[in-house]
Amino acid sequence: MSYRDTYAGWQADPEGFWMEAARKIDWERPPSRAFFDQGPAGEWYADGMLNACWNAVDRHVEAGRGDQLAIIHDSPITRSCRGITYAELRDRVASLAGALRSKGIEKGDRVIIYMPMVPEALEAMLACARLGAIHSVVFGGFAAHELAVRINDATPKAIIAASCGLEPGRIVPYKPLLDRAIEEATHKPAFCVIFQREQEVAHLIEGRDVAWHSFQFGVEPAECVPVEGNHPAYVLYTSGTTGQPKGVVRHTGGHMVALAWSMKNVYGIDAGDVFWAASDVGWVVGHSYICYGPLAVGATTIVFEGKPVGTPDAAAYWRVIQNHRVKSVFSAPTAIRAIRREDPEGKLIEDYNLRHFKTLYLAGERADPDTIQWAEEKLGVPVIDHWWQTETGWPIVANPVGIELLPVKRGSPSVTLPGYDVQVLDEAGHPLPAGTLGAVAIKLPLPPGTLPTLWNAEDRFRKSYLSHFPGYYETGDAGYIDEDGYLYIMARTDDVINVAGHRLSTGAMEEVLSAHPAVAECAVIGVADSLKGQMPLGFLCLKKGTNTPNQQVVKEVVGMVRDQIGPVAAFKTACVVDRLPKTRSGKILRATMVKIADGQSFKTPATIDDPAILDEIATALRAVGYPQHAS
Ligand code: COA
Ligand code: AMP
Numbered sequence: 001m002s003y004r005d006t007y008a009g010w011q012a013d014p015e016g017f018w019m020e021a022a023r024k025i026d027w028e029r030p031p032s033r034a035f036f037d038q039g040p041a042g043e044w045y046a047d048g049m050l051n052a053c054w055n056a057v058d059r060h061v062e063a064g065r066g067d068q069l070a071i072i073h074d075s076p077i078t079r080s081c082r083g084i085t086y087a088e089l090r091d092r093v094a095s096l097a098g099a100l101r102s103k104g105i106e107k108g109d110r111v112i113i114y115m116p117m118v119p120e121a122l123e124a125m126l127a128c129a130r131l132g133a134i135h136s137v138v139f140g141g142f143a144a145h146e147l148a149v150r151i152n153d154a155t156p157k158a159i160i161a162a163s164c165g166l167e168p169g170r171i172v173p174y175k176p177l178l179d180r181a182i183e184e185a186t187h188k189p190a191f192c193v194i195f196q197r198e199q200e201v202a203h204l205i206e207g208r209d210v211a212w213h214s215f216q217f218g219v220e221p222a223e224c225v226p227v228e229g230n231h232p233a234y235v236l237y238t239s240g241t242t243g244q245p246k247g248v249v250r251h252t253g254g255h256m257v258a259l260a261w262s263m264k265n266v267y268g269i270d271a272g273d274v275f276w277a278a279s280d281v282g283w284v285v286g287h288s289y290i291c292y293g294p295l296a297v298g299a300t301t302i303v304f305e306g307k308p309v310g311t312p313d314a315a316a317y318w319r320v321i322q323n324h325r326v327k328s329v330f331s332a333p334t335a336i337r338a339i340r341r342e343d344p345e346g347k348l349i350e351d352y353n354l355r356h357f358k359t360l361y362l363a364g365e366r367a368d369p370d371t372i373q374w375a376e377e378k379l380g381v382p383v384i385d386h387w388w389q390t391e392t393g394w395p396i397v398a399n400p401v402g403i404e405l406l407p408v409k410r411g412s413p414s415v416t417l418p419g420y421d422v423q424v425l426d427e428a429g430h431p432l433p434a435g436t437l438g439a440v441a442i443k444l445p446l447p448p449g450t451l452p453t454l455w456n457a458e459d460r461f462r463k464s465y466l467s468h469f470p471g472y473y474e475t476g477d478a479g480y481i482d483e484d485g486y487l488y489i490m491a492r493t494d495d496v497i498n499v500a501g502h503r504l505s506t507g508a509m510e511e512v513l514s515a516h517p518a519v520a521e522c523a524v525i526g527v528a529d530s531l532k533g534q535m536p537l538g539f540l541c542l543k544k545g546t547n548t549p550n551q552q553v554v555k556e557v558v559g560m561v562r563d564q565i566g567p568v569a570a571f572k573t574a575c576v577v578d579r580l581p582k583t584r585s586g587k588i589l590r591a592t593m594v595k596i597a598d599g600q601s602f603k604t605p606a607t608i609d610d611p612a613i614l615d616e617i618a619t620a621l622r623a624v625g626y627p628q629h630a631s
Contacts, residue, residue: 003403003415006265010418017418018044018448022253024260025050025296026059028226031253035445036230039452040462041473042445045229045253052233053130054224055256056295057093060086060271065298068272071119074320075305076312077166078199081323084119086298089126094221096212097127100158102219103191103210107132107227110156110235112189113281114138114147114174116165117305120195120212121281122291124160125234129252132227136235136247139282140165140172141502141568146245147181150237151189153247153456160193160212164200168310175202229253235455236284238390239505240464241495243512247455248390250287255393258419258449259293262394266386266417267328268359268402271298276320277330278304283502284390285364289330293394302326308335314342318352325356332364332501333371333385334532340371341531346378357381359401363388364501365533366489369410376408387413387489389475390503391465392450396420396442396475397487412486419447424481429469437480439493441472495590497526497534499570506536506590509571512564513538518546518553523580523588524571527597527626537597538574539620550576575620583607593617599627 001009010017018034022045031048038046057070066087074081084092105111111128113135115121121137128135136154138147151159159182165172175194182188194202195212204211233252237245263269267289275294279285281303294301302324306316308331317339321329343349360375360383367385375383382405386398399406399414406414416422421443424432432438444466450473454461468474476496479489492498495506506524513522521541526534542553554574561571581589584607595602596618604611621627 001403003400003406006400006403007416007418014419018257021261021448022048022257025055025256031229034448039230040458041452041466043230043251043452044448045257048229048253049226050229050253050256051130051132051224051226052252052256052292053093053097053126056129056292057086057090057126058224060295060298061090063298065271066090068298069300070295071122071301071303072274072324073119073303073305074324075117076316077168077305089123091221093123093126093130094223095216095219096123097130097222098219099216100127100133100193101131101222103158103215105131105133105158107225107231109133109158110136110154112136112138112147112151112154112156112159114140114159114161114178115195115281116140116162116172116174117280117303118162118195118197119303120162122303125281125287125291129233130222130224132225132231134232134234136237137282137287138237139280139568140174141282141566143562143564143566144177144180145184145564146566147177148184149243149245151181151185152187153237154235155187156189158191158193159189160195162195163197163202166199166305168307171200173200173202179205227252230452234287236287236390238284239496239503239508241505241507243505243508245505246460246464247457248284248451249453249455250393250449251452254448254450255292256296258394258447259288260296263293263297263299265402266395266398266400267330267361269294269297269299269328272300273327274300274302274324274356275328275330276302276304276324276326278308278317278335279330279332279364279501284393285330288393300324309338309342313348314339315348315351318349318354321354321357322352327356328359328361329357330361330363333362333367334365334500336362336371336375337531340374346374349378354379359384361386363395363413365498367411367413372408372410382408384408385413387487392446394449397422409486412482412488414487415485416487422481422487423472424479425469425472429472432480434483435480437478437490439469440475440477440479440487440489441469442475443472446473497536499526499534499536500532502568504536504565504569508565509536509538509561509569512561513540513557513574516553516557516560518542518548519557520544521580523590523593525590525594525597527594528628530628532570535573536569536571537624537626538571539580539593539617540574540576541578541580542576573624575624577616577620579610579613579616581613581617582609584609597621597626
């Protein structure tokens, strides 16, 4: 069936479409219907009973795939590579789940997971799913404070962490970060499970910490506990406009159905294929397409502990694709830009046999046409940009390769997938004609697998996503749809920025900067960066009478962001200015500052309080090298 027919089929009978998709999943009790008009925005498969771990692991063993590799851990950082079969994975997960159960973890309990790219991270997620416990994975590049914020919000009964992560050239000890976070948090977990890595063996706190291996010793393996279709599988925190991250909730039924549907229809992946999402378990890509998606369809997933460049070189991707016969890769455009910068002619690619490699998928940030063209030419496979968010859990707009490869238009993630009705709206919420820029919104209800609410924050969910355009979900992105129905994402409409495919909040960074004793006022903007897409840049107005030299304050705030948000924020530059440009009502003109920093033409806003400040901002920006091409 063509894409057009598939989309029309969903439009004509969404209920039938999603009931049919649900048949690809094993249910302990099949749902009586797909959509339930309940909760703030509707729920899916609410009266079905299933288990996500069963669907991702056990059922493949039952179906005779026990000897197939479920996970390949390829770690150029530790110079090691090992595989775990489906049968081994089932036993390992059942044992871990049994140990968690013996310490009191049961359905509905929250468990925070703070781990690097090791298979044990997936095993921890799956062990929670086996028991119906709700996991919340925290990305390893976040600092102790960010972990503490999530501990307070999720109130976990347990935390599962590794002793350390490994970044090129340095060990990142996780345990001190974990200890600091627990000390800072007002909620305390009952116990912590520590996976000791040989690179850094952590000191365990008696009475609170248990070691991954020893606490599993002699326990009864746990069977899968069936849960309701609308039971939360996990909570994943993502950046909003403030320092308080949003806890995106994922319900089990829709999560499994949507991932199984997208693996086949978007990524063209079947049982036995090898799929590699080169991301991290701490992000939504890791949840959907490193862990649950490939495993739900019986494919082999790659857990890669390395970087696109520097581990040891810009051929790391090609080596992994060749050695493991990867069929499709999912990566961020930043990674391809980093590889291209090191190997502009793509010479290293020629050393590898990539005959199993069929498609490269890019998401997480805007894919610039230049990068897409380079990858197409050097790799000789379709390069598919696709657009989605932590909130949706799976693609909204994509070229549905598994159904049919539509013509690629570089710069566009292509067309709306079945389940989504994407529209571009004006400020008053009216749909705009083709080619006109506006707010990108999705007509309710959202499809299975998308967020039904925010953890402990239903009001915030309504306010953030549902209230601006009644009847729609507001994506926070701006863009337009062309005459052929291809979407173009142009910018965010809020203060979220995207640094190397990592979603970050400038508001959260501003909260850190304003805590510096010398800072009276501040602003953080995202400026264009040729490698990472965007980089954060701070502006500081210092308190009168501050004696500390400007450069010292800048150095200190850079350290504070690294210490409190984490190295992943990549906050490296700030400039000290006398005043910030504002409207007469006091709103900081961040969008205008971005245009100046990026060297784009702009109109001085009519509401500006004092236009002369823009010259001062331009001077301050030049001093730190912006606009980049002007220096
Ligand atoms: N644990 C601890 N620290 C981490 C980390 C982790 N899991 N991940 C990143 N960091 C640190 C890095 O070491 C770096 O620290 P530094 O400032 O001391 O150098 C900082 O956070 C920024 O990291 P990163 O954004 O990865 O930049 P980089 O300069 O180290 O590498 C690229 C540049 C392009 C190689 C890298 O950004 C990359 O691989 N990008 C692809 C991103 C991606 O796949 N995103 C997935 C979203 S779909
Ligand atoms: P995250 O929740 O981290 O996946 O980030 C989601 C945001 O990243 C989106 O709302 C967009 O702003 C941006 N984004 C993701 N994919 C794309 C894409 N293909 N093109 C442009 N922006 C994207």
